[in-house]
Amino acid sequence: MTGRGVLIGNADCEAGVAVVQAIAREGARLCLHGGSAASLAPAREAAAAAGCAAPELYFGMGAREAVAAAQAGGPVHVAISVLPPLPAGRLSGLADGDAALRSGWTHVTASAELFQAALPAMTKRGEGRLIFVGPVEAKAMTGRDADVERAVGIGVLGMMKALSGEVGPHAVTCNSLLWDSLPIGEGRVRILDGLGAGAAYFASPLSEFLTGLVIAVDEGRQGGVF
Amino acid sequence: MDLGITGRVAVVSGGSKGQGLATAQVLLGEGCKVLIAARTPETLEEARAQLAAAAPGRVAAVAADMTDAGEVARVVAAARRQFGPVDIAVSNVIGHTIDPDEAGVHAGYFGDTPTREYAKEFKQLLLSSWWLAREVIPDMKARRWGRILNIASGSAREPQWEIPHILPNTVRPAVAALHRGLAEELSPFGITVNNMLTGPVATQRNIDYYTWLARERGVSFDEMISTTYARLPLRRPGKPEDMGHAIAFLCSEQARAISGQCMSVVGGRLRHVY
Structure with a gap:
């Protein structure tokens, strides 16, 4: 992983920070995309603690612009799209379920933009990794009401x-990791560690x-079972 | 990537060839102590010598039939005696025989497979993996750390009906279900249980299989495998070490929160979303 360019979208959410920390340990060139310098601070600190003192920060711009900016500094071998927390609850119980769904769906678009922007260089190079990080509710009904995230x-x-x-x-692989955000305390730490490790493995x-x-x-x- | 399993004790069944041997190599590369088990003493000794040359003092081998409960117990006891309690158990028992030159392939279509073959496949794939798990679970529970991994097949999830494969199509899903249940039961003890679903990996067994299938269908071997690989998104067969790396990751300290999963190493062949 040393020297590989890894762009992480929504690096400023809890799952994003876990992924940042694990990838930083592997010596990659880290490019972090998020809402603002302040919101990216925890990810930047996690990267520094894991050995990446100066991750590149991209904020105040869309996914396409972030990819272009990151590529200006070197190849992006891995693009990771992390789904941030979306309005919780059952759609029927939300004050404006329609708006919540529409707003949530913009994250599908954002993932598509991130991957579309990163893909041409990957296919040209004949190697690349696309990774999605989302909630386990996308695969299973859990004790958490998360209709929009699902x-x-x-x-x-x-x-x-x-x-x-x-x-x-084109030897570009596409894999997804779904994490369970229900546990608290030590269980949550274990899951976030595992999430980061999984992302690092799929990126490698x-x-x-x-x-x-x-x-x-x-x-x-x-x-x-499956 | 430091997998954090240096010094862990692993047992790999079917460890003398193909994916089992590649798994043993990768685990040794991560600093584990590894006992390999397989039926044929000569092949096993060759593998042991090859592995030991790269990792002296960390390799043991026991000739055993892992489809026999008593033999499985003997293998686990030998690992415990030689290296200590088993931390990682990799079940890699093959099912139906493949002999391209003489006996042929006994995986069959539904209509031409004797019912006794179902019982045999059940014993070889399901009971053997259960027996290995049963032997290692007490030590893992006591130490609150363990990794149980079964090398299965993509047919556990998507039956292959274009080839004579009724036996694995029937038994592999049952093995996956067994491991899913174990994963839930053992999670509180720090033990993870996962399945690797393999498929188009360039092992001698697969080459033998496609040699036989090409002859059955009256096409050349090259035509047979090029058609097969063209169906894969990645357009190439896997290497045994692809499986080895994936297994080592699932057996790692870092993968402690990943359990009850079927990880398919099939070049993207399976078409379901989940």
């Missing part, structure tokens, strides 16, 4: 699976034959 997460999963078939011939050259996967990071609690 709908958005599943949308991105479908896109990732279709994309894996489309870009596989060691996973070159793995594509189209959806892996839950939930200590085996949720979901069915």
Whole structure:
């Protein structure tokens, strides 16, 4: 991973910070995209604590612009889109479920923009990694009411699976990690550590034959056999 | 990537060839002590010598039939005696035989597979993995750390009906279900349980399989495998070490929150979203 360019979208949310920390440990060139310098501060500090003193910060711009800016400094080998927390609850219980769904769906668009912008250079180079990080609710009903996150997460999963078939011939892989945000305390630490490790593994050259996967990071609690 | 498993004790069944051997190599590379088990003493000794040359003092081998409960117990006891309690158990028992030159392939289509073959496949794939898990769970529970991993097949999730594969199509899902249940039961003890779903990996077994299948269909071997690989998004077969790396990751300290998963290492062949 040393020297590989890794762009992480929504690096300023809790899951994003966990991914940043794990990737930083591997010696990658880190490019962090988020809402503002202040919101990216925890990710920057996590990167520094893990050995990456000066991650590149991109904020106040869309995903396409962030990719272009990151590519100006060197190749982006890995693009990671992290879904931030979206309005919780059942759609029927939300004051404006329609607005929540519409707003949530912009994150599908943002993931698509991030990957679309990063892909041409990857396919030209004949190697790349696209990774989506979302909620485990996209795969399983849990004790958390998260209708909006579920709908958005599943949308991105479908896109990732279709994309894996489309870009596989260019040796670009597409994989997803779904994390369980229900646990608190030590359990949450374990899950976030596992989420970061999974992202680092999918970002690494060691996973070159793995594509189209959806892996839950939930200590085996949720979901069915598959 | 430091997987954090230096010094861990691993048992790998079917460890003398192919994916089992590659798994043993990767685990040794991560600093584990590894006992490999396989049926044929000569092949096993060759593998042991090869592994030991790169990792002296950290390799043991026991010739055993891992589809026999008593033999499985003997292997686990040998690992415990030689290295200590088993931390990582990789079940890599093959099912139906593949002999391209003589006996052929006994995976069959539904209509031409004797029912006794179902019982045999059940024993080889499901019971054997359960017996290995059963033997290692007490020590893992006591130490509150363990990794149980089963090398399975993509057919656990998507039956392959274009080839004679009724036996794995039937039994592999049952193995996945067994491991899913174990994952839930053992999670509170720090033990993870996962399945690796393999497929188009360039092992000798797969080469033998496609050699036989090409002959059955009256096409050349090259035509057979190029058609097969063209269906994969990644357009190439996997290497045994691809499996080895994936297994080592799932057995790592860092993967402690990943359990009950079926990770497919099939070049993207499976078409379901989940």
